[in-house]
Amino acid sequence: MKHTYRLIVEGNSEEDAIWIPAFELAGVEDGPNLLILAGVHGDEYEGIETILRLFSALRLEDLRGNLLMIPCANPYAYRGGTRVSPDDGVNLARAFPGKQMGTVTEKLAYELHHRMIAKADFLLDLHSGGTHYAVASLVGYYHEEGSAFSHRCREAAEAFGALLLWAHDEIAPGRTVSSAQALGIPWLYTEAYGGRRVRQEDARMFYDGIFRLMNHLEMLDDPLEWPVGKPVIERKTIYSDGNFDHSATAEEDGFFVPAISLESEVRQGDLIGTIYGLDGSERQRVTAGSDGFLVMILGIPVVRKGDPVYLLASEMNG
Numbered sequence: 252m253k254h255t256y257r258l259i260v261e262g263n264s265e266e267d268a269i270w271i272p273a274f275e276l277a278g279v280e281d282g283p284n285l286l287i288l289a290g291v292h293g294d295e296y297e298g299i300e301t302i303l304r305l306f307s308a309l310r311l312e313d314l315r316g317n318l319l320m321i322p323c324a325n326p327y328a329y330r331g332g333t334r335v336s337p338d339d340g341v342n343l344a345r346a347f348p349g350k351q352m353g354t355v356t357e358k359l360a361y362e363l364h365h366r367m368i369a370k371a372d373f374l375l376d377l378h379s380g381g382t383h384y385a386v387a388s389l390v391g392y393y394h395e396e397g398s399a400f401s402h403r404c405r406e407a408a409e410a411f412g413a414l415l416l417w418a419h420d421e422i423a424p425g426r427t428v429s430s431a432q433a434l435g436i437p438w439l440y441t442e443a444y445g446g447r448r449v450r451q452e453d454a455r456m457f458y459d460g461i462f463r464l465m466n467h468l469e470m471l472d473d474p475l476e477w478p479v480g481k482p483v484i485e486r487k488t489i490y491s492d493g494n495f496d497h498s499a500t501a502e503e504d505g506f507f508v509p510a511i512s513l514e515s516e517v518r519q520g521d522l523i524g525t526i527y528g529l530d531g532s533e534r535q536r537v538t539a540g541s542d543g544f545l546v547m548i549l550g551i552p553v554v555r556k557g558d559p560v561y562l563l564a565s566e567m568n569g
C-alpha cells in the first residue's frame with residue numbers, strides 16, 4: 252500500500268479545520284514503523300524536498316515495515332513561511348505533546364503526537380536553519396552514558412552518516428523528540444544550513460542519510476540498490492542541550508557582520524561578529540561567552556535587540 256492521506260486537525264471553528272498530507276508506504280514484509288517529519292518549522296524546506304523525493308523513488312517491494320512521512324507537519328507556519336505558526340504565535344517544536352483543547356498549534360501537536368509519534372518505532376525529524384539561522388549540517392541525538400536507549404540513538408546517528416553529530420544530554424520539553432523519548436521511542440533529528448534555499452549538499456545528506464538509517468533499521472529489501480554504503484571519514488561529535496532558545500542574543504539593533512564562519516572553533520572572548528549602525532558606528536562587539544564550536548550563527552544581517560546571534564557547543568571525544 253503506497254498512498255497519501257490527510258490527517259484532519261480541527262481548528263477553532265469548522266472553517267479552520269486543517270488537512271495535513273501524510274505519505275504511507277506499507278512494505279510487503281514486516282518491519283519497524285519509521286516516522287519521518289518535515290516542516291515542523293514552516294520555513295525549513297530541506298526535509299520537505301527530501302520526503303517528496305523519497306515518496307517518488309520508493310516502491311513497496313523495496314521496504315520491510317512501514318514508512319510514514321509527513322512532508323509538512325505545520326501547514327500554518329508553512330503557509331506563513333515562518334518558524335512559528337502565525338495564527339497563534341506558537342512554536343510547534345515547543346508545543347508537544349500538545350493540547351486537545353488548546354490553540355491551533357497545540358491541537359496540531361496533540362494530533363501528531365497521538366496519531367503519529369505514539370505509533371512509531373523510530374522518529375526522524377528533519378529541521379534546518381530556516382529564515383533566521385545558519386546552522387551546521389548535522390544529526391542530533393540523545394546522549395546518556397550507560398543508557399541502552401541512548402546507545403540505540405547513537406548507533407542510528409552514526410548510521411545516518413552525517414559528518415557532524417550533536418549529542419544532547421538534555422532535551423527541552425515540547426519537542427517532537429522529547430515527546431518520542433517520553434514514550435521510549437528512539438529518535439534523531441537533522442539540522443542543515445537553511446536560508447530558505449535547499450543546498451544540494453544538504454539535500455543529499457538528508458536523502459542518503461535516510462536510506463542509511465532505513466538500512467540500519469533493516470527496512471530495505473535490497474540495500475545495495477540505494478545509497479547506503481558511503482563511508483564517513485573523520486566524524487565529529489559536539490555536545491550541549493541544543494536549544495536555540497539558549498542562544499546568545501543581540502544587545503542592540505543593527506547590521507550584523509560575522510567575523511568567523513560556521514563550524515569554527517572559538518575561545519572565550521573571541522570576536523563572533525560586530526553589530527553596526529548604518530551610520531557606521533560600532534554598536535556591539537559580539538564575543539564568545541565560552542570556548543566552543545560554532546554550531547549556529549545569525550543568518551540574516553539585519554538584527555534586533557534580543558534576536559539570537561550565535562550558539563556554541565562543546566566538542567567531545569569519540
Ligand SMILES: [Zn+2]
Binds near residue numbers: 292378
Ligand atoms: Zn526547525
